[in-house]
Amino acid sequence: MQLFDTHCHLDFEVFNRDRHEVVERARAQGIEQFMLLGVTCEQWAQLPRVALEIGSAYYSFGLHPYFIEKHQPEHLEALKQQLLEHGSDGRLRAIGEIGLDAECGHMERQQQLLREQLRLAREHQLPVILHHRKTLDKLLKMVRESGPQRGVVHAFSGSYEQGKAWVEQGYFLGIGGTITYPRAKKTRDAVARLPLDAMVLETDCPDMPVCGHQGERNEPARLRQVLSALASITSLSEKDVAERTYRNSLALFGLNR
Ligand SMILES: [Zn+2]
Numbered sequence: 378m379q380l381f382d383t384h385c386h387l388d389f390e391v392f393n394r395d396r397h398e399v400v401e402r403a404r405a406q407g408i409e410q411f412m413l414l415g416v417t418c419e420q421w422a423q424l425p426r427v428a429l430e431i432g433s434a435y436y437s438f439g440l441h442p443y444f445i446e447k448h449q450p451e452h453l454e455a456l457k458q459q460l461l462e463h464g465s466d467g468r469l470r471a472i473g474e475i476g477l478d479a480e481c482g483h484m485e486r487q488q489q490l491l492r493e494q495l496r497l498a499r500e501h502q503l504p505v506i507l508h509h510r511k512t513l514d515k516l517l518k519m520v521r522e523s524g525p526q527r528g529v530v531h532a533f534s535g536s537y538e539q540g541k542a543w544v545e546q547g548y549f550l551g552i553g554g555t556i557t558y559p560r561a562k563k564t565r566d567a568v569a570r571l572p573l574d575a576m577v578l579e580t581d582c583p584d585m586p587v588c589g590h591q592g593e594r595n596e597p598a599r600l601r602q603v604l605s606a607l608a609s610i611t612s613l614s615e616k617d618v619a620e621r622t623y624r625n626s627l628a629l630f631g632l633n634r
Contacts, residue, residue: 378407378619380604381626382597384474384506384531384551384579387434388413388420388427391583391594400431403597407619409433411597412630414474414506416441418452421459428468435630437471437506438463439494442478442487453493460501470630472498473506474531477516488519495523504528504629507548513539520546529629532581537567544575549629551579552622554595557588557606569610573618577626578603 382403392399403411413428415421415438424436438459440448463469475494477487498505504527509516513535520526530543533550540550555561556568568576580587580603582595587602607622608615627633 378616379410379623380406380408380578380600380619381410381412381623382408382580382582382600383412383529383577383626383629384414384553385411385582385597386414386416386584387411387431387582387597388423389583396427396430399596399598403600406598406601408597408600410626411435412437412470412506414441415439415472416474417444417447418449418455421455425463425466425468435468435470435632437473437503438469439471439473439475439506440490441474442476442481442491442508445478445481445483445487445490448490453490456494456497460497460503464501469503470632471504471506471528472501474508475505476508476531477510477512477519478508479511481510491516491519492523495520495526498528499524499526504631506531506551508532513543517542517546520548527629527631529577531579532585533568534561534564535567536563537570540567540571544572549575549577549625552576552607553579553581553603554585554587554599556610557602559588565610568607573607573611573613573621574625576607576622577629578607578622 411434413436428434529549
């Protein structure tokens, strides 16, 4: 079985002490590939290095809305520069994470940054990794305005109708720890009805612990629990779900050519 953790912050400091062991534990569970995310201008520099250290890892560059107060106008210029510099590195596979977060304020500035980064992704023909919090519909509107583009809605949690609208837009849905909680009925019901061929798996570690591990640092090995929840929700075998979501991940990041 081969799995792809399409969203993990393995470069974060909390993994500095035992990153190697964390990756080994993941591999022992069949998690072979990892996507690391860009969040701030000053953090980008460590991504190519950590991806190389891990081996089978990829990375993206982006300005995360959560850090809106840290981002400066010149960071967009820096992003353009990074894309040019690393464009031929086969590991740079996306722009992300970018998006809108209703809890972080400065919404106009967030939208402006997002618009620019969507444009850059189109220009460089890279998929986008989208962060949302209470902004799914606003985000979809902006993505539609920006035009056709590949991408993934990270940590999808929403209604069937919302999921369907994103799938029709050609986006993948990032399925993470949320569905391991029996109480997440709305998202589990939505996921049961949405097409598996639009889903990829993710942990968002060190955040979003799976059920039974609340309060602990999350890690990619736990992707197995997400897989098993998705298999149970869709009434398919784990093997089927693993194969199909893995294939989707390759398509998302353009690794299947
Ligand atoms: Zn994230």
